[in-house]
Amino acid sequence: xxxxRMRGARNRCGRRITRFLEPCxxxxxxxxxxxxxxxxxxxxxxxxxxxxxxxxxxxxILRSLEDRGFVxxxxxxxxxxPARRVYALSPSGDEYLQMWVGDLEETDRxxxxxxxEYRDHMELHHSGGKKx
Amino acid sequence: xxxxRMRGARNRCGRRITRFLEPCxxxxxxxxxxxxxxxxxxxxxxxxxxxxxxxxxxxxILRSLEDRGFVxxxxxxxxxxPARRVYALSPSGDEYLQMWVGDLEETDRxxxxxxxEYRDHMELHHSGGKKx
DNA sequence: TTCATCTATATGCATACTGCACCTAGATGA
DNA sequence: TCATCTAGGTGCAGTATGCATATAGATGAA
Numbered sequence: 001x002x003x004x005r006m007r008g009a010r011n012r013c014g015r016r017i018t019r020f021l022e023p024c025x026x027x028x029x030x031x032x033x034x035x036x037x038x039x040x041x042x043x044x045x046x047x048x049x050x051x052x053x054x055x056x057x058x059x060x061i062l063r064s065l066e067d068r069g070f071v072x073x074x075x076x077x078x079x080x081x082p083a084r085r086v087y088a089l090s091p092s093g094d095e096y097l098q099m100w101v102g103d104l105e106e107t108d109r110x111x112x113x114x115x116x117e118y119r120d121h122m123e124l125h126h127s128g129g130k131k132x
Numbered sequence: 133x134x135x136x137r138m139r140g141a142r143n144r145c146g147r148r149i150t151r152f153l154e155p156c157x158x159x160x161x162x163x164x165x166x167x168x169x170x171x172x173x174x175x176x177x178x179x180x181x182x183x184x185x186x187x188x189x190x191x192x193i194l195r196s197l198e199d200r201g202f203v204x205x206x207x208x209x210x211x212x213x214p215a216r217r218v219y220a221l222s223p224s225g226d227e228y229l230q231m232w233v234g235d236l237e238e239t240d241r242x243x244x245x246x247x248x249e250y251r252d253h254m255e256l257h258h259s260g261g262k263k264x
Numbered sequence: 265t266t267c268a269t270c271t272a273t274a275t276g277c278a279t280a281c282t283g284c285a286c287c288t289a290g291a292t293g294a
Numbered sequence: 295t296c297a298t299c300t301a302g303g304t305g306c307a308g309t310a311t312g313c314a315t316a317t318a319g320a321t322g323a324a
Contacts, residue, residue: 017149017239018281018310020246027250031257037272047245054312059273061310081271082319101250104243107149111240113179114152118159118233125163150281150310169301186283191302193281213300214290 017107021053022061023100026093029071035084036062062087070096149239153185154193155232158225161203167216168194194219202228 024046028039036059043053062085065071070093076086089097156178160171168191175185194217197203202225208218221229 017243020242024246027246027253030253035272036274045245045249047242055272056274056313057311060275063274078271080320082273084272101247104246108240108243108247110152110179111149111236111243113177114156114159114236115233115240117177121159121162167301168303187301188284188303189282192304195303210300212291214302216301 017104019061021057022065023097023104025058025061025065026070026089026097026100029087029089030094030097031089033086033088035076035086037084039087065093068096069093149236151193153189154197155229155236157190157193157197158202158221158229158232161219161221162226162229163221165218165220167208167218169216171219197225200228201225 021043024043025039028034028042028045034042036055039062040053040055040058043058062071062073066073066087070090071087072090073085073087075083078084153175156175157171160166160174160177166174168187171194172185172187172190175190194203194205198205198219202222203219204222205217205219207215210216
């Protein structure tokens with residue numbers, strides 16, 4: 001099936017963490033080289049397989065990471081198909097991943113801060129809501 | 133102090149949930165009318181007081197919510213100062229808030245999916261990382 | 265050979281969100 | 295009169311992203 005990626009995904013949900021694919025790609029590259037097309041397939045591990053990533057986003061993030069020195073790339077011939085641009089995490093990319101993790105932990109705290117506010121509020125105004 | 137809001141906040145952290153202020157405003161308006169300037173102050177409850185929101189964002193989100201019928205507004209004279217545009221949550225806005233909560237719970241799941249992947253991976257490659 | 269398909273990378277365009285600078289304007293008090 | 299506070303708003307630029315599309319090598323079928 002041609003165009004099996006990203007046809008009709010309709011990712012209009014509002015939920016999304018800005019540039020969240022970036023830390024996912026960094027993690028996938030941690031300890032293992034890979035290329036864009038393969039990374040695209042492996043992103044399913046991160047639980048958004050229902051709204052898979054668009055390939056253009058992946059390639060652009062990878063180039064951006066390289067521009068900032070967080071990954072390096074080289075062209076490699078595969079066993080089949082066209083040449084691949086294989087990316088590897090750099091030491092500063094490893095640090096950048098650590099930074100992202102701390103950042104996402106902060107996001108998690110803020111998110112739970114919202115959930116707490118929501119729960120507390122709904123215990124008083126018990127209208128319209130999902131009660132636990 | 134003039135311009136006490138948003139001067140020098142430097143919100144260049146990368147972490148952020150797209151349009152996250154929207155559900156926060158909806159929750160603040162749940163069961164209680166309010167106006168933009170007041171909402172701006174109350175957003176501190178949600179844990180991002182270190183990077184307070186920009187007022188322009190708040191006003192734009194409120195207008196956008198009204199355009200979509202999730203809130204209604206009326207002009208009201210306050211005890212002091214200029215007139216205020218007071219917003220109230222509509223029934224569909226209440227439903228929209230419920231949708232946002234479900235959406236953020238999904239975000240939370242995805243986030244923890246990332247944390248799990250990270251932790252599992254770092255247990256093998258114990259280099260470069262925050263060990264628990 | 266020719267052609268469709270798969271793999272792989274990439275660009276162009278439109279839209280959306282946001283930060284920052286700046287503007288308008290009534291109220292208030294020195 | 296004038297600065298300041300309260301309150302709401304616009305304009306612009308940068309960033310992120312979805313979708314369509316382009317390019318091109320490899321592969322296998324007709």
